[in-house]
Amino acid sequence: MDEQQEMKVKNPWHRPHIFLVAFGISVGIIIMVAIAVVQNKPLHQKYKYGIVLDAGSSHTSVYIYEWPAEKENNTGMVRQKHACSVKGKGISSYSGTPEKAGESLKECMDEAKKTIPKQRHQETPVYLGATAGMRLLKMDNDIASEKVLASVETSLQTYPFSYQGARIITGQEEGAFGWITVNYLSENFITASGTVGALDLGGASTQITFVSGQEVESLDNSIDFRLYGNDYRLYTHSFLCYGKDQVLKLSLEQQIKPKLDVTDNIILEDPCFHPGYEMNKSFQSVFDSPCVKMVTHSKTGQTFKHKGIGDWKKCQEAITKVFNTSYCRYSRCSFNDVFQPPVKGRFGAFSAYYFVMNFLNVTTDNSLDDAKKKLGSYCTTHWNTLKQKHPGVKEKYLSEYCFSGTYIITLLEDGYKFTPEDWKNTNFIRTIKDSEAGWTLGYMLNLTNMIPAEAPDTPLLPFGGYVSLMLVLSLLIFVCLILGYIFFRRPSGPAHKEII
């Protein structure tokens, strides 16, 4: 063996089959790395944004949502990035000065411009949905409501976003999109856990929405959805005038009515307000709403003394009177001749349900009876004691929690016929996974087609499956190469001889 031949034997790279082994392994590794990179997606994802303005009766909120662009149809991917509370009252309060309605949005919309990356501004849709405050204004003064909407429209069009319209949404939409939001965020559409019902309480209206499984006897209360491959038949109803601010007016009207013709100096002893609470209020503040039917021009400009006596039982009796249960044209009703099947399953109760119950520290960990006891003792607390205990809370809010808490329990129990068991199945929530519960997210998901009717295609194999498959394939390639080498190599001996 000469020196050159000896080197050939010692250096393995000079043996072709070893080279093929290395080649096979490299091919396998390259394929696996490529698959892993594709599966994990790049770290820097492109995000998309959407803006929804919730123009409620008591206030307007601007919500900014964010989601990874390539996961548009996967449930649970859209999250709330930012929320801004517009200063002042709701847009319907600008009926006398409509141009101010648009101006009021400026601060929050400027904030939106800063929150969303500039290169995404143009493609970001903006929607404004107005609820019960504007529904009432439309009933009262159609022209004024049009002017207010035109004013917010002009204002929103000055921003670099993609303006998609400002409109009054219907009560059904408000209920149904609240239900979609809660179930989307809880990922109930893709798991077998069933859906939760949605309870929304605003200042001027309240919504109840759930899957009942029973026939919905009135068309107005029925909505069908097909989401992620499943069919849902929802029962939903929105009670205009049954938000907590309007019910307070209704309840005051009920109590004032019998006194109107008896005396000029009306002192209203209200069981829903705290002992020691005394405030002069104008009749105008009670009668200025289309929800309160009474016409009392004779009392315009006059006041009455609103005095608290703090008696929870009597408060509940007074509130019960705002529900009309004397007539029902269906097999069963909640109140005011509105069809409602028996409530079923779990419920998420948000907006004012949460504000009030959270303040009162009443959760459904308390039994319904315990909750009533807690509320009873809260209502009897002297007004001065409360003010001292909560110096940071706005007096108007503070004075109304006894009324609002009592209204909530009465609405659930007497209105919707919640049993103590249904109460236990109800959660008072503000957010789910840091996104606020409310109709806005569901509204945007619907308008941007982000909730598909059919389940999006899922990969045939999970990530681990792909890796194993690739490993087996690489081994196969490797074995083929070896076999190929063994079977098709040219016999080395004679060839060498020929050359020699």
Ligand SMILES: Nc1ccn([C@@H]2O[C@H](COP(=O)(O)OP(=O)(O)OP(=O)(O)O)[C@@H](O)[C@H]2O)c(=O)n1
């Ligand atoms: N921290 C807070 C915030 C709000 N409220 C009260 O909760 C009620 C409802 O608020 P919200 O859900 O924001 O109602 P809107 O959306 O404005 O009203 P609607 O849905 O009827 O149009 C209002 O009476 C408001 O004064 C409260 O007690 N505590």
Ligand SMILES: [Ca+2]
């Ligand atoms: Ca609302």
